[in-house]
Amino acid sequence: MLVLKKILYLTITSVFFSFLFQFCKYSTENYKEGKKLYISSCSSCHGENAEGLGKWYPPINNAQLILQNRNNLPLWIRFGIYSDSSHRFKTQLGIADMPEHPHLNNIDICNILNFLNDQFWKQSPYSIQEVNSILKL
C-alpha cells in the first residue's frame, strides 16, 4: 500500500512539474532560449543588438515598442508586416516587408519577447497566458 502511495505521489509531482515547465518563465535559461531564437530568426534583419540595419530594417531596442504596442508584438512576429494590404499588418515605413514566422510557437514568441524585454525594454515581462490570449485573437 505504502509503495502505491509513493508511486501516486511521484506521479502527481511529476505531472505538476511538467505542467509548470510549460510556462514561459523569467529564468536566465529562458532568456537564453529567447536569445538563440532571436539570433536565428530576427538578427539577420534587426541586428545582433536589435539596433536595426540602415534605413531598411528598424531598430527594435527601444521601450516605446512595448509601451505602445504590447498587444501587437506577438501578432507582428507571427503574421509579419507587409506593404501588400492583403496581409493583416501593413508596413509603417513602406520600405521592406517583415516575413511571418509560423514556425515559431507561442512559447518561442514569448521567449523572444522576454529576451528583448530583459535586454532592452525593461518593462514587465510577458507571461505565456498573455501571449496565448493575444495570439488567439
Ligand code: HEC
Ligand atoms: C527579413 C527581415 C526581417 C526579419 C527576419 C524580421 N523582421 Fe521585424 N521587421 C522587418 C521590417 C522590414 C520591419 C518594418 C516594417 C514596417 O515598415 O512597418 C520590421 C518591423 C518589426 C517590428 C516593429 C518595429 C516598429 O518600430 O514598428 C518589430 C517589433 C519586429 N520587426 C520584430 C521582429 C522580431 C522579433 C523578429 C524575429 C522573430 C523579426 N522582426 C524578424 C524585417 C524583418
